[in-house]
Amino acid sequence: MTEAHITIEDIQSADPQKHIKLITIAGQLDESNVDEKAQEIYTIINQNPQSLFMIFDFGKLEYMNSKSIGYLTDWYGKVTQGGGKIAIAQAKQNINDILQVVGLTQLIPIYNNIDEAKFAVLNPQ
């Protein structure tokens, strides 16, 4: 069974309506662990149905399978439906390429580092 670790950090917000989370995923997301790990993200989404801003730190994510990409698309749908936003930071080149080919980068922007992702998430539309 391959390992994947998710750490979730709350980011303080002066606006109580806005919930900002920095989600760091390290390791590999594959068939052996993706369903279990995905539930952690769904729990956050269910707990914060409105105005949820999620920054995924993929700096230590080595591999993600097709199912995890499916989950990412679903999270995007749920989060944006509630007026929130998703961004990805520090994705490795192979992950970046996969997300670009499947077209997810048109929906979820990928930034070079966490600072850029934070800035983007807070930028009003």
Add this chain to the structure above:
Amino acid sequence: MEKKYLLWSIAIVVAFIPIFTWIYFLIRKDEKRKGVIFAMFFFGILTVAPLLLFQYSWKLFPQLNVFTVIPGKISNIIISSILIIAILAFMEEVFKQWLVRFADKKWLLVKSVNDSIRLSIVAALGFSFAENVYPYFFQLLGSGDYKGLIGAYFFRSLFTAGAHIFFSGIFGYYYGIGKFVTNYRDEAKWKGKKLYIARFICKIFRMPQDQAYREEKILQGLLYAGIFHSVYNSFMQYNMIIPALVVVLIGFSYLMVLLKRASGQLNLVTDISMRQESKFQKKDEEVIFELIGQWMKEKKYSDVMNACNRLLQKDPENNTVKLFKTKAQDAIQGIDIYHEATEIIGTRKQVEDKSTIGIESVKIKKPGQNLPQNFQDSEKYGKFLEEEKKKKEADPTYKLDISPGGPGI
């Protein structure tokens, strides 16, 4: 003697006219390879020879005569006659398919699935031509039964030739899929098909998987061709003309739909020396193929096409990607028997495309919704970074402060 030659000549000419018309209308797009078409037509004529030889062998080996052996073993007349019909029909299809396989192996004629269908059709028309000349037209001309000749001429030129086109075309379709086994097997695998029969063949005959899949497709094509041929001949044997014509019309229409598909026209022959290396690692490319296969099953055709276009920029020689793309294109355009049939009866429905990424991306492409491309160079971002740096230095556990008076957001 001279009269005999005259009858042969007339029979050949009258038989050739409708066959030439069929070839012209079905194969005219392939006019660059006239030599190949002529060769396949000629060899198709020759496939009559093994059948005639088999029938001739009954004189020497009566135990091979199906007309006497089978009724001797099966008392039920209907079952024994259908069995005889089936054996002869399958034999005909075996010889025709052998020709296509031989010609392709020798001269590498088949470059796409549609090539395989067209060449099989030409071989079938060669066979049909030979069959029409002798015994039908020659004997009817010789007997002076001109009324019978006219009836036979139109029926055999139109419907019997159409039937041969259908049977051989279907075999050609499956032979083509079997020939480009790597791409079609990959496509089936990524769509989640288990390929049980190929795996069974692989295990029993200890064959490589690709070869097992190829043999499965060839057997499948032969089986369909033989079954439809048997059904048609059985209907004709019992004067059930309307059902026979229905079989031919539906089958022929299905074949025309297959020939219309972009995926069938795809040139899948690869020159390995010219192949460019993929810019993707195999493991990562497999992730994309899994998704594309899943999307095809979920009818997300636009998403599939868009992903294939982007993947081809990084791996331009990947025929499996091209196959997925053209299959999605066929699906979006409704090039399948159901939509073509509804178009004929005037009730054609829009093809359902459940794509999500493409649709969502159009929604968000509104002015002002996205950050400018080079926001990292902006003054605002610069100030944001400075504020962040100060706060991190002041408090090592600091993540982000977005208080109302915060970094200008």
